[in-house]
Amino acid sequence: MGRLTFGMNVTVDGYIAAPGDDIGWSGGDGPDSSPSDELFQWWSDRVGTTGLSLYGRKLWENMSSHWPTADQQPGATPAEIEFARRWRDMPKVVFSSTTRTVDWNTRLVTGDAVTEITRLRAENAGPMDIGGATLARAAMRAGLIDEYLLVTHPVLVGGGTPFFTALDTWVNLNLVETRTFPGGVVLTRYETRR
Secondary structure, three states, rough: EEEEEEEEEEEEEOOOEEEHHHHHHHHHHOOOOOOOOOHHHHHHHHHHHHEEEEEEEHHHHHHOOOOHHHHHHOOOOHHHHHHHHHHHHOOEEOOOOOOOOOOOEEEEEEOOOHHHHHHHHHHHOOOEEEHHHHHHHHHHHHHOOOOEEEEEEOOOOOOOOOOOOOOOOOOOEEEEEEEEEEHEEEEEEEEEOO
16 A cells, blocks of 8 residues: 655644745745755655655646746756656646646546545555645545655744644654754654554
8 A cells, every 4th residue: 555645845833835825935044045955855856756646736736837847947957957857757646626637747636535545545555745735634634644744944924824734533643754954944754653
């Protein structure tokens, strides 16, 4: 059975986006900055080892508006070129009732997300990532997340889109990794205790 990981950049107060879907804080040392080279490489390596990535509509729109051609942009760094290629090659599933077409090694699912994620976990042996607040919330509430990966940036935004959702029951976790990146960014990785 595949292992499903929910991992995103998050603020100290628990948000993946500030009000207005602002993610400018996630760059590293302040608004509209870029992540450290080390953190960017870590995310790139993660994409390179992900067997299947599950996207909600908003995150898909954000990623697909930039990464498919980022390696062709003037001034693209070697790391950006590598990430763009890895992202295009990685198999992806987009869950959306409004998106009509997808590309770049991607399949569209318009039906029930929990049913499809359950099927994908049963059929895929490799690592799977899930991204997007609404999609991850559905999987979280259904008990489908095997691992939580928080890349916490030293900023408080006071509101926005939370990483976690309200749950009906507790979910016990085991801490399996911590790592510090430049700029005070801290990775914490937890496995769901089953």
